[in-house]
Amino acid sequence: MRVSKSEFEPRDPNFRAKVENSFNRQQAMDTLGVRLAELRPGCVVLEVPHNVMFTQQHGFMHAGIITTVLDTACGYAAFSLMEPGAAVLSVEFKTNFLAPASGVRFRIEATVLKPGRTLTVCEAKAYAFLDNADASPRLVASMTATIMAVTGREGIEQ
Amino acid sequence: MRVSKSEFEPRDPNFRAKVENSFNRQQAMDTLGVRLAELRPGCVVLEVPHNVMFTQQHGFMHAGIITTVLDTACGYAAFSLMEPGAAVLSVEFKTNFLAPASGVRFRIEATVLKPGRTLTVCEAKAYAFLDNADASPRLVASMTATIMAVTGREGIEQ
Amino acid sequence: MRVSKSEFEPRDPNFRAKVENSFNRQQAMDTLGVRLAELRPGCVVLEVPHNVMFTQQHGFMHAGIITTVLDTACGYAAFSLMEPGAAVLSVEFKTNFLAPASGVRFRIEATVLKPGRTLTVCEAKAYAFLDNADASPRLVASMTATIMAVTGREGIEQ
């Protein structure tokens, strides 16, 4: 049995601009060289190159850095479905690491599993490309995240 | 009822040097400016300054960056109790975010909850200091992590 | 550094009666033979006997059954700090299993880590007693849970 997931309807017609604006204000994304590759209601794809500055002791990308991109992807997948005026915060996330994050670049795909007025649950996967011609990237990490819509809290604008 | 946790006995008398060596090889730690503040068997404390390069859209440190430091702290708390020759990898972790990561610096404390030959479970907390005189830092995040001892796998040296 | 956690102040002077009432309406607790052993603001202790009816394939208590009691403990630790009129629901939880759940009875201790108007984060531990004279029970499982205060939703009364 596969319960088909209907396409998501954004509550904010301006969802694309607000996600892009917010993404562009995340200095961590700029520092890591993350690119917003795809954006649809409830779905975000990000890409990030390997960067030796962010490796762990074996030369792989640090699990926390892959998690950083997974979290941003989940946050904006959720944000794309939120009402106008809401800001977005991560409540919690869990990441499983399935293979070492080695490769020349990584692709992170996040999808909303369950949208909600206050809480939205997202799933995301990270794939590693061994080289630029790699046509079958390897699944390296999987995240489940709970994302919250926040309104009217000081210091947390949209 | 409080079941007292006995002090951990390291299986490797050389635990201090091996943790420091491995920590120093994590380029992500150097890039983020993380300092190894304390190291005891089964316990690691790290400190990291606020850095605008790693902020999210509201100017707080990115949840994934705090998670990166929590993960390293858990990994080395576990590593400090592993047998000689084992390498350390993160299997999975979960982070709850309890308050925005605002402040001038952050202190991350990780402790082994249950050591094991193959798997070690760790808990860690992140605290934020509002300024350098702050004597009551605020709890901003909490992690539980499962860490694995790996031996004899190509490309993953100690 | 240990940041001392001040005692929690219940927002509802009637917190004890409301927790006991709600606990008594959980038929799963009655079926499993769970007893409410302690209740303070932000803290709940439950006890449950071993029961062969709820074992897994090796004769240990099923991980999901221990999780059921951990979840109830977290839910009521959070509920004890909620405002009058709020109902309580579990948003998500994660359990790590540290040792097989063998023993004659189990003690589950839950504490609020961070209370909030909407979301409360709790931590809980499960301990196993090998026999009735066992003075040093073994830690068998650890949970982190996110609990939500719900108001005005049909079918979900306090």
Add this chain to the structure above:
Amino acid sequence: MRVSKSEFEPRDPNFRAKVENSFNRQQAMDTLGVRLAELRPGCVVLEVPHNVMFTQQHGFMHAGIITTVLDTACGYAAFSLMEPGAAVLSVEFKTNFLAPASGVRFRIEATVLKPGRTLTVCEAKAYAFLDNADASPRLVASMTATIMAVTGREGIEQ
């Protein structure tokens, strides 16, 4: 991009009998009335009826009971791919609750995300049927689980 997941190859030609045998020894499954509905390499589907004996305070099935069935489904999805002689234990799991577990029966589907010699990561979903004619069951919970193959440990036979 969808990276196609090839069909899993069981390492044990006897996988079906060993899963069924182990499932039948889980007394918790018999007590809850859980039925093994489907079994393929790396995939398990279970069904469980609503049972007032296992409800929480609002009359929904207890989150921990749904989790119990999700855990068993993940465990046996992983077990179906393990080598002969290995026993199966849950290392950790996380469940997100997406809607109240109300309905006449529930269907739990677990799939291996990443098999491994020691650790296997599984994902599972729980769906609720409002009545017996319900053709579009509702997603009520989602689990990610880490499952371990154990060999040669006393008291833990296959």
